[in-house]
Every structure is written in structure tokens, then in C-alpha cells.
Amino acid sequence: MTDNEPTDDGWPAEYRDPRDRPHPETLRITVESFEQAREETVAAARTVEDDESTPAVVSFASIDDLRKILTERRIELLRLLIAIDGAAESITALADALDRDYRPVHDDVGVLDQYGLIFVVDEGQTKRPYVPYRRVRLDVELAGEADETDPAVASG
Template sequence: MTDPDHDGWPDKYSDPRDRPHPAVLRLTVESFDEAFEDTLDAVEAVDDGEARPAVVSFGTVGELRKILTDRRIEVLQTLLDVDGAAESISALAETLDRSYKTVHDDVTLLADYGIVFLVEDDDRAKRPYLPYERIRLDVELVVSDAGEEPTAV
């Protein structure tokens, strides 16, 4: 039986804090085909009992840079420093000495890309949650045709 949101997770995993997560999140730049192949490899590795990092792939270096601004990296580092969870977005904004709106916007965007999770507790406060111990950026630049944006191999 799945949860009411129909996200494919069994009811016991409706809260992302209850889902199994690897220790490492890998952010990479790769084509759709490469990301698809990596996903198939990861599924096979998990079936074999091998630990693999979670992966979020971006199509271009520009897209990665657009999402991972210095301020958003600061949000991620702060969440890593507090064992992955903040009391609320307001508390995170206070820790960062930034406005609620800018932190809310940054956390929401990171959640939209699957980098951070938003957890709603009984009091309805949204809590940013980062279940990883480390985040690894994996971008390999290669020679490209003139005028093309660099992509990973």
C-alpha cells in the first residue's frame, strides 16, 4: 500500500526521515542517457548489496551553477552541520542571518531538485531535512565543439 501522495513509497516511508538514504549525495552533470545508465547500474549494485551514493544529475554545467549558488551551498553546509535537520525554515534563516523569504525560496528550490526534503510536523512547520553525511560534486569537463556548453562525460 502506498501513501496518499502516490509517490510510490510504502506508507512506512511517507516521511523522508523514515526512508533509507545513503551517506553520500552525488551532484553531477551528465546527459539523460548517462544518468539513465548510472541509475540502472545503481539499481543493480543495490540488488547485489553494494552501497552507492544518491545521485542528482544536471544536464549542463550552467544548470548546476544556477542551482548551486554560494547562498544555497551555505544552506546545505548549515544543514550538514546540524545533522541534516533544522527546526524550521525560520530557525535556519535565523542561523544564516538571512530573511525568511530568501531561505524559504532557496530551500524550496533545493527540494524541487530532490537535494533537500521538506518535512511537515504536526505543528505544520516545514522542516528542511538533508539525510546525507556528505555531498560530492562530480563534474568532468571535456573538449567540446565551439559554442557548446561543457558537459560531463
């Protein structure tokens, strides 16, 4: 890839480094269908452009999917990155700050990066975990109609 080509994730070349990209202040994590998330994202994009008060959104299809990704250890990692103004010097430094072994922290960073909850800045031999948000808001709505066929709610 040359310096003028777009990044693999579609950003213009000048945004190759995620630290140079515009980011809202808040990341909102939701549990909703792909269609619901897409509709909300498109509506937000149409009404507000580069507004730091409009949160970025990462959605999961189910609470179970969310729980598999946002484990206690990964939440602790996110909190620490936010507390240190978003960036660690390296995964090794992050593991040291968390008082954890390198390999599980490396794996957690990879998962959080894969799901768009953090970014990893590649600086040659060093990979720097980076969170551009000042806060992460978990938005899970527990509502709905009871399904009579569900054994958990069926009378018997």
C-alpha cells in the same frame, strides 16, 4: 491520501516521512545527460541494494543548469544542514542560523527540495528542511573534444 496509499513520489506508505526512508551516506551531484544518469542509476540499483556506500545521484543537463540551482547561498544552506546532522527545527530557525531573511531561505529550501537535494518534512504548521546525507559530492567532468564551429575555439 490514506495512511496505506503510496506517497506522491512512489514510496510505500511507511516511508511517507523522508526521515524514515533508507538513504546512502553521500549525495553525488553530476552534470550529464538524462540517459547517462539513468544508465548509471539502473546499473547501481542492480548491483547494490540498500548499500550506504553507493551514493544517491542528482544530475543536471548542463553546468549552466547546475550553477543556477547551486548558488553560493544554497550551498551555504546545504552545508549548514549537514553540519547540524541533517535537520533544522524549521525554516525560520534555519534562516536565523544563516543570518538571512525568512523569505529568501524559504525560496532556497523550495528550490533545493524541488531538485531532490533536500527534503522538507511537513509537521503541520512547521516545515523542517532535512538532508539525509553526511556529505554532498559535486562531480563535474570538464573534458571533451573541441568543436571547430564553436567561436570560442575556432581559429580566426
